[in-house]
Amino acid sequence: MSTLLIGSAADAHAATGLEKKVNPPKKRILVIGAGLAGLIAAHKLQNQGYEVVVVEARDRIGGRIWTSSQWPDMPLDLGATWIHGVTGNPLTKLAQRIKAKRLSTSYGSTLVYNTAGSPLSLQEQARLDQLSRQVSQALKQAQSSDNDISVKQTIESLFHQANLDMEERQFLNFILSGSIEQEYAGSASELSTQWYDDAKSFRGDDALFASGFGVLVAPDSKNQNLC
Numbered sequence: 001m002s003t004l005l006i007g008s009a010a011d012a013h014a015a016t017g018l019e020k021k022v023n024p025p026k027k028r029i030l031v032i033g034a035g036l037a038g039l040i041a042a043h044k045l046q047n048q049g050y051e052v053v054v055v056e057a058r059d060r061i062g063g064r065i066w067t068s069s070q071w072p073d074m075p076l077d078l079g080a081t082w083i084h085g086v087t088g089n090p091l092t093k094l095a096q097r098i099k100a101k102r103l104s105t106s107y108g109s110t111l112v113y114n115t116a117g118s119p120l121s122l123q124e125q126a127r128l129d130q131l132s133r134q135v136s137q138a139l140k141q142a143q144s145s146d147n148d149i150s151v152k153q154t155i156e157s158l159f160h161q162a163n164l165d166m167e168e169r170q171f172l173n174f175i176l177s178g179s180i181e182q183e184y185a186g187s188a189s190e191l192s193t194q195w196y197d198d199a200k201s202f203r204g205d206d207a208l209f210a211s212g213f214g215v216l217v218a219p220d221s222k223n224q225n226l227c
Contacts, residue, residue: 043224046223065079
């Protein structure tokens with residue numbers, strides 16, 4: 001009986017033409033982290049009509065992207081710096097979308113300085129190159145072994161009996177730091193010789209942003225509800 005009454009009441013209300021259209025409540029989505037991925041996700045969800053709130057623990061946005069503007073006219077990236085391999089890289093598409101100016105890095109024109117603040121001499125550069133080749137060959141050879149040890153152990157075993165002078169040891173530390181630890185974001189004592197360089201990469205040049213990597217973050221942070 002109650003079902004019939006409810007139905008009759010609804011029909012009567014509809015017949016008056018005074019019925020009110022009720023829109024379903026807008027879905028609210030919480031995005032954790034205001035790094036590049038979080039901001040892009042929030043931007044896309046917003047465009048699809050969702051109410052989005054982005055929660056960030058830091059007092060800045062960008063995550064690993066952090067461009068300092070401490071010095072006027074000289075942006076400095078303290079986090080992500082390069083697009084590594086511009087060919088087919090999704091970051092290249094993002095950069096093209098906002099027409100961000102990029103500068104290709106020429107590693108061949110790198111100038112290395114010694115601890116006295118002077119550029120390396122031709123003789124010093126030749127010795128550095130020789131040590132670099134030895135390190136590379138030792139790591140490749142060790143990767144064919146079934147016994148996995150750290151990169152540091154591999155290099156130490158290579159030069160264990162070598163009578164390196166102070167300058168050569170500085171060169172060796174430079175190679176480990178600049179070519180391995182900074183490149184693969186880990187200590188040589190913790191990186192596996194077998195797996196440290198096991199990664200796929202995009203082809204093409206490595207590119208810097210003239211105004212800093214932060215230019216990628218700015219467009220997707222506009223009109224965002226950040227807290």
